[in-house]
Structure formats: structure tokens, C-alpha cells
Amino acid sequence: MDIKGLRKEYSSPILSRDMLDPDPIRQFARWFADASASDMLEPNAMSLATAGVDGQPTLRTVLLKFFDHNGFVFFTNYGSRKARQIAANHRVALLFSWIRLERQVEIIGKAEKVSSVESARYFATRPRDSQIGAWISRQSTILSSRKLLMMELEKMKVRFLQGEIPLPDFWGGYRVYPTSLEFWQGQTSRLHDRFLYTRSDGDGWNLQRLAP
Template identity: 75%
Template sequence: MDIKGLRKEYTCPVLSREMMAPDPFDQFTAWFNEACAAGLAEPNAMTLATAGTDGQPTLRTVLLKIFDRDGFVFFTNYRSRKARQIGENHRVALLFPWIGMARQVTVTGRAEKISVAESARYFASRPRDSQLGAWISRQSSVLSSRQMLMMELAHMKTRFLKGEVPLPDFWGGFRVRPDSIEFWQGQTSRLHDRFLYTRSDAGWTIERLSP
């Protein structure tokens, strides 16, 4: 298959500096709400990039579950590869690929564990089967078969047959506190609009980047 000709001409309205909110979280909220309203599949899906002490970056898609002016929160097994790498190197990056709107948002910053209380509040809101799944998934470890996974699920259903499923002590959230947030919007002739927000002691600076 010849893929050299695969391309799409973007026809988005041009972005100006005056159109961008002074605070990147306000700008993200506006774009996120528009992505939800547009019916994009899983608009809270984001690519998370991490790298441990060996310097080898790894990528995976996780789901944004909380965001505010403190940062962007996702949840995982604290024994997973991503969590181990964050333990070695807290510098991470996020990418929201809103391709259906010719937009993407890139975040760079530092990841840190959220409090047990915050994790417990979110865990309690999950469907029961998802709670049980958190207990049985030894994330990133080698699994001999799916049958073993289902056997462990049956065991956990019996173990927690009565009452609420408690928060595992090895599961919880990470908050990514951004140092920079870039908003990208596709334009004709590949002359895309890019605005970079960078954190400083005085607040946020905004710069237009060349495509």
C-alpha cells in the first residue's frame, strides 16, 4: 500500500492570540467541552509518555478522570510499569489526540501520587466490576492465560460477595502538574495554529509557535 498520498486538508477557523484564554486550564476546559459536544469517541483518552532511569520512553493510552487548576489526574496500579517509571523519573508528557476536530493538546510536567482519600473517592464511584478488576490486574506482569485472569475474578467476586469493594493499597491516582500546555489546531497548507502556555513564577506566558 502506498501511503505517501494519505493526507487531509484541514479547514478549521484560524486561531488568533486574542482568542486564547489567559489561563490554559480555561482554554483546555473550553476545548474539552467542545470535544465532548462533538461526540468524539472517548474525548478523555490521552497518551501518557514516561521514561525510567534507562531513558527508554514508553507510551500508552489512559483516561483522564479529574482535571482542575492543579493538573490532570489518571488512575492505575501503582506496581505497573508506568508507575515504576514515574517513581524513577517524575517528568511525563500527555497528548489529547482530538483528530476528529483537527486538534490536539500536549502537556508536559511532573507526575505525583494523589492522596489516598482522593483515590478512595474515585474508586467508590467506579462500577463494581471495575473495582474487582483493579484487585486482580497485576498490571504489566506476564500472564499465562486469560483463563487464569477469569479464575482470579471469580475468586474476588466470592471474596467481596458482601459489602463494598475496598480500595486496594496498590492502586490509585497520579496528578500531572503541567509546566507547559500546547494547543494545536490544523490549518490549510499545513500552516497550523500552535499556542504554547509556559508556567513561570509570574504566571503563564503565551507564545505562538511556528507550524
């Protein structure tokens, strides 16, 4: 297959500095609302890049479940590869790729565990089957067959036949505290608009245009 010719000419309106909110979290909220209002699948899907002590980066897609001025929150198994790498190196990167809207947002920051109270509050909102799934999956470990996984699922369904399902002590959330956010909007001739917010002293932000 010849992929050299796969090309799309972007045609978004010009993105200028005066169109952007001085606060990048409010600007992200605007773009996230646009993505949510579109017909794209999983607008809250984000790529999460982590690296352990060996410096080898890994990448996967997770779902954003909450964001505010304190950061961007996702949930996972604390024994997973991503969690082990975060324990060794808190610096991470997030990428929202909203290609249907010809937009991307890159977030650089540090990840820290949320409180068990926050994790429990979110866990209680998950569908029951997803709660049980969190109990049986030893994420990122080697699994000899799917049959064993499904057998464990049936055991857990019996165990939790009645009552509420408790939060596993090996499962919870991370909050990514942002140090920079880049907003990218596609333009013709690959001369894309890029604006980078970086933290200044205190709680303020600096905003600069980047070359495409």
C-alpha cells in the same frame, strides 16, 4: 498498501492569540467541552509518555478523570510499568488527540501520587466489576493465559460477594502538574496554528505562537 497518499486537508478557522484565554487551564476546559460535545469516542483519552532511569520512553493511552488548576488526574495500578517509571522519573507528557476537531493539546509536567483519600473517593464511583478488576490485575506483569485471569476474577467475586469493595493499597491516582501546555489547531497547507503556554515566575503564564 501505499500510505503516502493518505492525507487530509485541514480547514479550521484561524486561531489567533486574542481568541485564547490567558489561563491555559480555562482554555483547556473550553476545548475539552467542545470535544465532549462532539460524537468522538472517549474525549478524555490521553496518551501518557513516561521514561525510567534508562531514558527509554514508553507510551500508552489512559483516561483523564479530573482536572483543575492543580493538574490532570488519572488512575492506575502502582505496580504497573508506567508507575515504576514515574517513581524513577517524575517528568511526563500527555497528549489529547482530538483529530475529529482538528485539534491537539500537549501537556508537559511532573506526576505525583494523589492522596489515598482522593483515590478512595474515585474508586467508590467505579462500576463494581471495574473495582474487582483492579484487585485481580497485576498490571504489566507476564500472564501465561487469560484463563488464569478469569479464574482469579471468579475468586474475587466470591470474596467480595457482600458489601463495599475496598480500595487496593496498590492502586490509585496520579496528578500531572503542568509546566507547559501547547494548543494545536490544523490549518490548510500544513500551516497549523500552535500556541505554547509556559509557566512564568509565580502563578502566571507566558503565551507564544510557535511555527507549524
